Structures are given as structure tokens and as C-alpha cells.
Amino acid sequence: MEKREKIDILSAIGRVISEDVISGINIPGFARAAVDGYAVIAEDTYGANQREPRELKVIGKIFAGDTSKIRINRGECIQIATGGAIPDGADAVVMVEHTSLDDDTVRIMKPVYPGENVSSEDEDIAKGGVVLREGDVLNPAKIGVLAALGINSIDVYALPKVAVIPTGDELVPIGGKLEYGKIYDINSYTLASLLQGSADVHINEIIEDSEDKIKECIKSLKDMDYIIFSGGSSVGERDILIDIIEEEGEVFFHGIALKPGKPTIFGKIRNTLIFGMPGYPTSCLTNAYTLLLPSVKKKARMPYIEKKKEVILAEKIVSTIGRHQIYTVEVEDGKAYPVFKESGAITSMSEASGYIEIPANIEYLPAGSKILVKYF
Structure with missing residues (x-):
């Protein structure tokens, strides 16, 4: 049976999730403005244009993070910043570029339809949905999903x-x-x-x-x-x-x-x-x-991904018939240069970009050969 453990999400980069993660909440959790502008009742803007704008009374301002609740009625609007919670009564946002403000009156030069420029409460993540799956490798974005859901620890497969x-x-x-x-x-x-x-x-x-x-x-x-x-x-x-x-x-x-x-x-x-x-x-x-x-x-149930690239062999290599050979090379400007010295020399590895594999039946690779380098 595979071992599992629960760890803090700050320690979870690169780890493998051991069970599906299901959202317990909607994200963002409230309808919010997708642009800077004015939260309006869409019907109040119908027919608006440059020559015949619709005029609405501005009754307040809402910024991202504001928790106060305001309600608008017909003929009213609220100035709103991107990310601000849509006030009760409003069903759309007019982009600030399509407006003109004069004291507490705003002129609307372009109509909007219900829901325009509004992000729904579950636009990013819907409650009850599977957001991460068993076997997913945690990267910064996936850890961000956990943070968005208020999850500070996660079940993962234990490392060997x-x-x-x-x-x-x-x-x-x-x-x-x-x-x-x-x-x-x-x-x-x-x-x-x-x-x-x-x-x-x-x-x-x-x-x-x-x-x-x-x-x-x-x-x-x-x-x-x-x-x-x-x-x-x-x-x-x-x-x-x-x-x-x-x-x-x-x-x-x-x-x-x-x-x-x-x-x-x-x-x-x-x-x-x-x-x-x-x-x-x-x-x-x-x-x-x-x-x-x-x-x-x-x-560890982690993906094993080899970084490979085909390059040109800059110098000949003589191999040993009957043994599959691993030969270290340094890659520069699309050409591979042999750097292997002898088995006791760690610099054969430290000076190399990666290695090539020479099959047991190959005795000689001439300069100019196309070879596949597996990078360290």
C-alpha cells in the first residue's frame, strides 16, 4: 500500500496529490466587476450613444475589498473598481471609457446588456467541482488554487x-x-x-x-x-x-x-x-x-521527463562493441563535444551538458553524426 502524508502547501511544490481536491466554495464567491467603470441596471443604458447619452446619478464608490453593501435603484449607479463586489440591484458594468462624469451625474455613451463586464460568483471555481486530481504534480499555480480555496495543507504521496x-x-x-x-x-x-x-x-x-x-x-x-x-x-x-x-x-x-x-x-x-x-x-x-x-x-509517482535534443557531433567517438555506452558531452551552438575522461573523474560529469547513448553494436560515430543528447 502506498504511503501518504499531509503536508503544508508551502512545502508541497513538486509533490503528487494522493486524492482529488473538491471545492467547498465558489471562487470568487461573489459577483464582481471585470473592469473599472460604473455598476448599473442594464436597462437604464438601453439606447445610449454619443449624441444621446443616458444620465445616471452616482450614489457612491466601491473598491476591491470593500465589504459595505449598497443597493441601487432605477436611474442610479455606483462607480466601481475592477474586482469590486457588484452592488445589489446592479446587473452590469459600463466601462469608464464609455462614460463622462459631471459632479454626481455620469453620462453613459454605450449600452450594456445584463451580465456584461461582470464576473459571476463561480466564474473561476464552482462549489462541488473537482479542481485538482489524484496524481497531479503540485506547481505554483496548483498551490495557488489551494490557497484560493483556503486550504493550507494537502494529502500527498509520501516520498520514498x-x-x-x-x-x-x-x-x-x-x-x-x-x-x-x-x-x-x-x-x-x-x-x-x-x-x-x-x-x-x-x-x-x-x-x-x-x-x-x-x-x-x-x-x-x-x-x-x-x-x-x-x-x-x-x-x-x-x-x-x-x-x-x-x-x-x-x-x-x-x-x-x-x-x-x-x-x-x-x-x-x-x-x-x-x-x-x-x-x-x-x-x-x-x-x-x-x-x-x-x-x-x-x-514517488512522479513523472520522469527526460530533456532531449538532437545535435551534431563535433568530434568522432570510438565506442566499445558489446557494451551499451553512456558518453558525456558538452553542447555549444548546436554541436556536441565529448568530455568523457575516465570513470574516476567527476569532471567528466561536471563539465558536461548531458550524455548520449551509444548502442552495443556501434563501434564508431564519425564527426557530423546526428545524435540525441539527454540533458542533465
Whole structure:
């Protein structure tokens, strides 16, 4: 069963509504002037023209937000501002451009029909109508609808809970002492940043690549929807995560024909999905874009929309036969320039506009080829 929660509308941007929203009131809730002018009884203006205007007595003024109630009778009118409530007795508004004022008398040079230049009490939203539907993604305009209805909290689908677990003896937390042979933890921050807004992300402390530590970590995070391990997924003696998933759950795949990112793991232990991402920053983030983010978006019931554009390849690219390749590029003036360096270089991603996908059966893309860039 999908989890739901009620949140303040100020925190709801980008969230997905979990049930239809039905209006309990009419909006604006009263008949109001659509233009600046004079609220009149339409019949009093019939036959009016430039040579034979109709004269009406002005008995007051109404501005937007005025709450006082005034009634007009035949031969009378009220000066009214856009948004002002239509007074009792009036059924139309004459635009100020079609009038001439002399003390407390206004001359009407153009007739109006009943309802002209008047917004009805339910012109924007009708009471009892469905204004937002389950599955709608909340944007500023939709949040404005909620505010118009006086709704300050909304039921939405809960974001998936994601734990990011950095593993590896070579990692140092940001702010720690960087000794020779060590590197700062990059992947936790790229993954958490990528999932921001789509998931409730928690970054765990760095743990060592040991069976006991990883088992203990998974057990302590049993309430998570996803646990993302970064590192420890290469084939070899330190490949511990795959053994744990096989023992306690189900492995969906280990190793994919994708470059970079071949040693990726995906499995499940009880109700928690487990991703084992490559340790190299480019491989990790590439796989997060292509595999992890679509999965999390689907879990959150959010649309996954890729921004794509066809451009011209500025330089040749040599690929690897037998592996689907993700190749980062920088786009400038409609041309794509390769920026991929190697899997350990985060600048392969930071200097890129996006990436192209090269099918496993393609070995070579010549300069001048039309390619489809998927933007970050």
C-alpha cells in the first residue's frame, strides 16, 4: 500500500496529490466587476450613444475589498473598481471609457446588456467541482488554487525513504584529514543531490567493506524503501554485497553491459530495494541517472521527463562493441563535444551538458553524426 502524508502547501511544490481536491466554495464567491467603470441596471443604458447619452446619478464608490453593501435603484449607479463586489440591484458594468462624469451625474455613451463586464460568483471555481486530481504534480499555480480555496495543507504521496551508504577504506568524510592514498566521499553527495525532491534521502556514515558491517547496516535500515551502496560492487574478493543479497533476499541483476557502470547490483531484501553502485564517481552518477532516478521517480509517482535534443557531433567517438555506452558531452551552438575522461573523474560529469547513448553494436560515430543528447 502506498504511503501518504499531509503536508503544508508551502512545502508541497513538486509533490503528487494522493486524492482529488473538491471545492467547498465558489471562487470568487461573489459577483464582481471585470473592469473599472460604473455598476448599473442594464436597462437604464438601453439606447445610449454619443449624441444621446443616458444620465445616471452616482450614489457612491466601491473598491476591491470593500465589504459595505449598497443597493441601487432605477436611474442610479455606483462607480466601481475592477474586482469590486457588484452592488445589489446592479446587473452590469459600463466601462469608464464609455462614460463622462459631471459632479454626481455620469453620462453613459454605450449600452450594456445584463451580465456584461461582470464576473459571476463561480466564474473561476464552482462549489462541488473537482479542481485538482489524484496524481497531479503540485506547481505554483496548483498551490495557488489551494490557497484560493483556503486550504493550507494537502494529502500527498509520501516520498520514498532512501539511505545512501558509502563503503570503502579509501574514503574520508568531507572535513576529515585527507591522507595519502585516500579520497573524499563524492558519491554520497552526488546521489543525494540527484534524488533531492524525489525522495527523503539520508546519508549514512562511511562503513568498511565487511560482511558484518554491511549486514548490520541493512538490518538497521529495514524501514527504508531503498538502500544505495556506493563501492564494493566490483567482481573480486571484496565483493561482499552481492553475497549478502543472495543470502537474505533476491538479486535481480549483478553486472550489466553498460559502460561506465558494469558492476552495478540491483536486488531486494524483504521490502527494501538494494542498489550497489560502482565506486568511481562518473560510473556511479551515470548509473544513478539512467537506473536509479527513474526507479525512485516511479516509486514517488512522479513523472520522469527526460530533456532531449538532437545535435551534431563535433568530434568522432570510438565506442566499445558489446557494451551499451553512456558518453558525456558538452553542447555549444548546436554541436556536441565529448568530455568523457575516465570513470574516476567527476569532471567528466561536471563539465558536461548531458550524455548520449551509444548502442552495443556501434563501434564508431564519425564527426557530423546526428545524435540525441539527454540533458542533465
